[in-house]
Every structure is written in structure tokens, then in C-alpha cells.
Amino acid sequence: MAVPKGIPADALVLSPSDAEELLQALRRMQLLQPRETPLLTPLSGGVSSLIVRADTVAGPLCIKRALARLKVASLWEAPVRRNRAEVAWLRVAMRVIPGAVPEILGDDAQGNAFAMAWLEPADYPVWKSLLRDGVIEPSTAQAVGHNLVAIHAATAGDAELARAFANDADFHALRLEPYFVEAARKHPACAVALQRLVETTAGTRLALVHGDISPKNILIGARGPVFLDAECAWYGDPAFDLAFCLNHLLLKCVWCPAQRSGYLRCFDMLTASYLGGVNWEPVAALEARACALLAGLLLARIDGKSPVEYITQDAEREHVRRFAIPLLEHSALKLSEIRQRWGSHG
Ligand SMILES: Nc1ncnc2c1ncn2[C@@H]1O[C@H](COP(=O)(O)OP(=O)(O)O)[C@@H](O)[C@H]1O
Ligand SMILES: [Mg+2]
Structure with missing residues (x-):
């Protein structure tokens, strides 16, 4: 048919x-x-x-x-x-x-x-495909950050939502275990830092988290980004969503090096628009957790149970590990610092 x-x-x-x-x-x-x-x-x-x-x-x-x-x-x-x-x-x-x-x-x-x-693919392309094809609009990243932080801000400190999305065990099974615990198995020297990351993340319950904010799960329509695929939803650490999406933008630089500057501009725009909307806790506290999560996620998407499918060469995997491992040991406090270091990571 x-x-x-x-x-x-x-x-x-x-x-x-x-x-x-x-x-x-x-x-x-x-x-x-x-x-x-x-x-x-x-x-x-x-x-x-x-x-x-x-x-x-x-x-x-x-x-x-x-x-x-x-x-x-x-x-x-x-x-x-x-x-x-x-x-x-x-x-x-x-x-x-x-x-x-x-x-x-x-x-x-x-x-x-x-x-x-049904959102027609011709009108709602997947952001990942646009990024791959060089259709890289920093304003899209800005809108993603804006919408994401609006959802976090609107759900922060909501006891009813915290009860309804107390999906701690599922978040552990879908995210913390396959990503960070698995990465720790592969890198025993990073186990202490990764275990700390698991404990901090699991113990932070501030807002409604999507859990899979990846360009593959965002459609781009005429009126802005449309989020899909919230199977990992959990009332927890909003820094996870920010770090998760930023991680994809960094890894895209390995996927399509020719588009690196565009991906980094998207990183900057998403970071700025998101941090500009944080009103439920000190921005610096959220940003510090996002930095630690970003380091862990970089390593986890290489050596966890769900590696990104587009990084296929050993040399590329090594490139990411050489960046992520020192960052895990000595976490940055500013996302802009990670971005600068990634931009000059040889
Ligand atoms: N409402 C929709 N309209 C059109 N296509 C959709 C819709 N929802 C999902 N899709 C398509 O299906 C793909 C997978 O959807 P997603 O919810 O991410 O499922 P999975 O959990 O299997 O990853 C999306 O990337 C998108 O291409
Ligand atoms: Mg999906």
C-alpha cells in the first residue's frame, strides 16, 4: 500500500x-x-x-x-x-x-x-534534521530555551505536581542508571564524581522536568518549537533539561564540524534565554548543576547505555572523553566557560 x-x-x-x-x-x-x-x-x-x-x-x-x-x-x-x-x-x-x-x-x-x-513533517521539520542540514537559526535555540524555562518556572514549587510526577524510580531507570551509573562502570576513575552527580540530581526536586530535551524530540513549526517525547517526565532538577539539550548541541559539533560555529551560537542563545528566565532559585546554583550534568552527559552519550548514533569513530569518542573527564573532576561553574573550552578543544 x-x-x-x-x-x-x-x-x-x-x-x-x-x-x-x-x-x-x-x-x-x-x-x-x-x-x-x-x-x-x-x-x-x-x-x-x-x-x-x-x-x-x-x-x-x-x-x-x-x-x-x-x-x-x-x-x-x-x-x-x-x-x-x-x-x-x-x-x-x-x-x-x-x-x-x-x-x-x-x-x-x-x-x-x-x-x-498529526503535525505534517513538511510544516514541522525535526530540529535535528535542520541542524544536520545546516539550517541553523540561533532564534530557534532561543525559543527552545524560552519555552523550556517557562515550563520550569510555571511548575517550580508546585506540591501537587511534585506528587503527580514523583517518578523518581523511573527517572533513575531511564536516565541516571543507563547514563551516569553505566559511564561510571566504564570509567572507574570517574565513579566518585558520577555517583555524586547521581545523588545531587536525584535529590533535587524543584520543577517539572521533561527528561529528553533533544533536537530529535523538537519539531520546528511556524509558531515556534514543539516539544515531543516526554516519557522521562519527572519532578526534579530542571538543570537536567538544560544540560541535556546543550549536550546535544556540543556533540553536534563532532557530527558536523563544518557547522560548529552555528551550533555554538545556538548553545549561547539557548543558555542566555534559559538562564534569563530562572526565577525559582539563584541562577548561579542552577548553572553550577547544569555544568556538572553537562560534563556527565558528554561522557554518558559516548560510554553510557545509549550512545549517540552519529559519533561513530574511535578518534571522535576519544575527543569527547578527553574533554568530559577532566570537566567531571573539576566542574566549571559557568556554561559559557564550558562552551569556550569546547570551542578550543583540539
Ligand atoms: N504529533 C506528531 N505528528 C507528526 N509526527 C510526529 C508526532 N509525534 C511524533 N512524531 C514523529 O515521530 C518521531 C518519534 O516520536 P517520539 O515521540 O519522539 O517517539 P519515541 O519515544 O519513539 O522517540 C518524532 O521524531 C517525529 O518525527
Ligand atoms: Mg523521540
Whole structure:
């Protein structure tokens, strides 16, 4: 059958049982007419969920259902309830900045699934693809920082949200363990610093964290960035989101060295717009934690359980390690210092 416009050619194949479960979820969400069987087209790129375009009578939509195991080289367990955390995060973000996330069309707790508006890839390119293709707009990074800090500021000090997103065990399983604990296994000399990072991060509960603010999970629409993929949502350390996204911008310099200055400008803009909106704690305190997290994340995305797929050469991995390891031992206090040092890291 023809693949609908905008669907990548390497779209995955859906098993009959997956298709049936998605249909049942769509029916429970009352998004189908009686006896309607929409065309279901899985999207590529997902590692932790089934994410499928459904062409319904009412129009296209996107349905996401959590997988019990993640599709990466070293698998780690993650409970399917992360789908609940994701849809809950999307709803909170929608209240803070309507348009910063896709509209939620339905929610099916029984099937660990939810449905959202279909955002046409031609109108909503993935930021990662733009960055790779040299479409590097510092104003996009500025808008990402602005929206991210607005979500953190709006959720800081909210006891009800802290209870609703007390996903500490899941955040440990999805982030702290596969990234920092695994990196410590590979680098025993850094184990003390990484363990300290795990403890500080786990013990900081200040605002609603997305947990996966990567250019791959941000679509860029005419009215600004749209955040996706909030499966790691957790009430915790907002510095994690900032460091996570900045880390991707630094690693992109290794991916496409010719675009390095553009990525670093994005780093500066994101940092400035984010730090300018921090109003729940002293900026210096947040920035110091972000610096430590950035050092840990640089190493973790090379030697953790989920290495970035675009750094493939041993020499490139060594380049990142030679930068990250001393930074872990002697953490910077300013993000601008890390950026300067990275800019001149030979
Ligand atoms: N609402 C949507 N409309 C159109 N495409 C989407 C939508 N949500 C996700 N996608 C596409 O699917 C990809 C994977 O979605 P994501 O939520 O990040 O899933 P995963 O958890 O599997 O990474 C995105 O990068 C994007 O290309
Ligand atoms: Mg994703």
C-alpha cells in the first residue's frame, strides 16, 4: 500500500497484534467511526514506543504506545507507565504554553496509549534534521530555551505536581542508571564524581522536568518549537533539561564540524534565554548543576547505555572523553566557560 505523503521511506512494519492493539486503543478513545479501520503507518525514529500515523475518516492523527523494552543496543527495563507520564507532561506544558506541544486528542490508560494531532513533517521539520542540514537559526535555540524555562518556572514549587510526577524510580531507570551509573562502570576513575552527580540530581526536586530535551524530540513549526517525547517526565532538577539539550548541541559539533560555529551560537542563545528566565532559585546554583550534568552527559552519550548514533569513530569518542573527564573532576561553574573550552578543544 502507498505510504502517505511525508512518511519516511524506511517506515517500520507493524505486526498484526500491534496493529490490533492500536485499533482497540483508538476505538476506546472514540477516535474512529463504527467499523472504521484506518491505515496505520509506523514512523521511524522511535526507540521506546510504537509511534504511528493513523489516517482516520476525521483526518490523520498520531498515536503513541509505550513498548515494554527499548530498542537500543543495551536494553534497559522501563515500565510502560512512562506513557502516562508523557501524556500528563504534555497536558501541563499545554497549559503553560499552548502550541508548545501537539494537541492531545485522546488518552487510553488501558492500552498505555494516547493520540495527538498529526503535525505534517513538511510544516514541522525535526530540529535535528535542520541542524544536520545546516539550517541553523540561533532564534530557534532561543525559543527552545524560552519555552523550556517557562515550563520550569510555571511548575517550580508546585506540591501537587511534585506528587503527580514523583517518578523518581523511573527517572533513575531511564536516565541516571543507563547514563551516569553505566559511564561510571566504564570509567572507574570517574565513579566518585558520577555517583555524586547521581545523588545531587536525584535529590533535587524543584520543577517539572521533561527528561529528553533533544533536537530529535523538537519539531520546528511556524509558531515556534514543539516539544515531543516526554516519557522521562519527572519532578526534579530542571538543570537536567538544560544540560541535556546543550549536550546535544556540543556533540553536534563532532557530527558536523563544518557547522560548529552555528551550533555554538545556538548553545549561547539557548543558555542566555534559559538562564534569563530562572526565577525559582539563584541562577548561579542552577548553572553550577547544569555544568556538572553537562560534563556527565558528554561522557554518558559516548560510554553510557545509549550512545549517540552519529559519533561513530574511535578518534571522535576519544575527543569527547578527553574533554568530559577532566570537566567531571573539576566542574566549571559557568556554561559559557564550558562552551569556550569546547570551542578550543583540539
Ligand atoms: N504529533 C506528531 N505528528 C507528526 N509526527 C510526529 C508526532 N509525534 C511524533 N512524531 C514523529 O515521530 C518521531 C518519534 O516520536 P517520539 O515521540 O519522539 O517517539 P519515541 O519515544 O519513539 O522517540 C518524532 O521524531 C517525529 O518525527
Ligand atoms: Mg523521540
